[in-house]
Amino acid sequence: MKSLIFLFQSLVILCFLMFSLSSSFGAESTYPFGLLMVGPANDHGWSQAHFEAGQEMEKVLPGTKMIYIDKVNPADRPGITVPMLVDDLVSKGAKLIIGNSDDMKDGMREAAMTHPDIKFIHISGDDVVTGKAGVNLSNLMGRMEYGKMMAGFTAAMSSKTGKIGYLGPLINAETRRLTAAAYLGARYAWTKIRKKDAADLKFKVSWIGFWFNIPGVTSDPTLVTNSFINSGYDVIISGIDTTEALVVAGQKRKEGKNVWAIPYDYVGACTTAPKACLGVPYFNWIPGYTQMIGNAMSGKWKQEFLWLDPDWKSINNMKTSSVGFKAGDSLGEKVKEGLADFQASLADGSLNLFTGPLNFQDGTVFLKDKITATDDQIWNLPQLLEGMEGASK
Template identity: 65%
Template sequence: MLPRILRLSLVLLFILPFGCAKKAEEKPFTFGLLLVGPYNDRGWSQAHYDAGLYVERKLPGVKMIYLDKVNPADRPGLTLPQLVDDLASKGVRLIIANSDDMKDGVREAAKQHPEITFIHVSGDDVITGRAPANLGNIMGRMEYGKMMAGFVAALTTKTGKIGYLGPLINEETRRLAASAYLGASYAWQKIRKKPLKELKFKVSWIGFWFNIPGVTADPTQVANRFYDGGFDVVISGIDTTEAVVVATQKRKAGREVWAIPYDYKGACEGADEVCLGVPYFNWGPAYLAKVKAVKDGNWKQGWEWNGPDWNDINNEDTSAVGFFNGPAISNEVAEELAGFVTGLATGEINVFQGPIFYQDGSPFLLAGETATDEKIWYMSQLLQGMEGASSPK
């Protein structure tokens, strides 16, 4: 019989290599994604979810953990910091929170978890100085996408009435609705050569990013009201696809109407007759950059407002926002749109050029003035010529 000490060391000899091998094997990098809506909403949240998948494809070994429907209506009793605790216990090193609605919760969670890097999409805590050191912001310059949406809408409408299905009212949604209006008024005046006062542009707000039955106004009803009121193009500003769905129903009932959804590249699918196109976010490149930076330990806090890649606004690897021409867009309009995009790309066209007035008649931009990023980001009202509430009444 072998002496006990020898046996023990033999056993150790067997075990140690395994132990070491385990240690040497690097733990996969995981990042967490908190989505405000369902991951398959064909809108805002799905665009983010797809970006997470994109990162997984581009960086083998990196894993995403996501949780969708992160909002108090869908997950009663759970708060954002609690969900962050859950992700933290799974070992994530980066958490991306995708909703304006999570602003306060993310800030609170970031303070509780200094070991994790947080990206709050669409927020501005870094500018306002309220962000702890481990919290950054990203956003896409959707203003361009909305200008294109407005442009297409104004060239397509036969009644001269464009409806904008708005979510809640804040700085982000005001600037996006205003961009759509500026794109529309450019097309109306410069291409169709009609006086601006003949263009009706109305914004109706539902009160949140998506429908919460009994809480928000029902976007299906709002879209219906637009179409029944003679608006033949509805531009959606909400996270979900009600506008194209209602438009398709109206088409089936013989009405000549169109819609422009939002957020997600595939939002036109199944709405061939009505979908003029969709301004969409392509979060993949920004996500990839953030994951790489955190993984390599060289992430720096910042507020990033990423624009389209003007060489190809639909380049999956480089462009933060794009516009996908829908099946219902006419050839002529598509051609004009291409010219408009080129004009925006070269800087020849800038719709944010004064004089532009706020809804109450006060100047937003003086004659000859072009808007700075800050002025656009913090628009305090809708613009003159737009119908609808600028701020809560």
């Protein structure tokens, strides 16, 4: 009986402590916002780019305070759904929620419906365009096509074997579009600068099935990269959220193989293996976040679909450019010069790689001669292009 009484007493004390502490929690800021990241906040890739932009917001937009949670995916957090997390962030005062993954599309839409007073930014979706989103949900994305073209360009300029591997995540319109852009950049460098035959350029995509490795569920990106390199591919362009391609390329270089990788997403991605890194096309979420959160804070929120360009005057300006390309240390001088010219002609519009004649992978016509693709055609690219190897759907 004594132990029972003791148990009861300690319970009462515990409850008392909890309540007294609960009131001291949550020092108020004027505009807390939530960030749901699909991967770890320190992944050197997609999620870290978002995380650091979120941190920057606290400086750029005084009064904001970021509440974040990473690894928001059913494999890492079983039983936890996006609507649940949104409930929680809202209860902590968040007035705007950012969901940073295509994978959160359904959850974000559902959460936006249950919380009409809260603003939502879903990244890489197009619910606004398709009309599936409520007025409190906007979409944000950068025009990474340009970054990927630069990646493809650098890859084809550097490759000795003419075999470029693309480590793809899953197959959807976004990844088809970006992979095709990388191919177009590579083909341009191969045929126009290096004056070689397009047929001698091998460009192969291997899809792992998700944005990052989930053991037992996706293909292992480390193995995929290894098999690329073992079959003669000497530049691997990564399309996934994490840095496996670069890590493997770094290891292979140490073993004496002359291979490189081009990571993705995060400005600092090359630091993982600088010697093997040709450069990185990256997202800078600061301009997009500033615009959307700033508008929401000042009551000027309107539903938007923002697909932001690089700042062509200075693509690596972290204040203004939503998409950038940071050249790696191992990039040769000649390639660097070529890349600068290439960027200049993309910038002034004299070069548009999505210009016909272009065929789809199955041989059907995508763009007739001299016709350029519309934004809609690029955004919703239904197939890979002729000359690319790998599954289209």
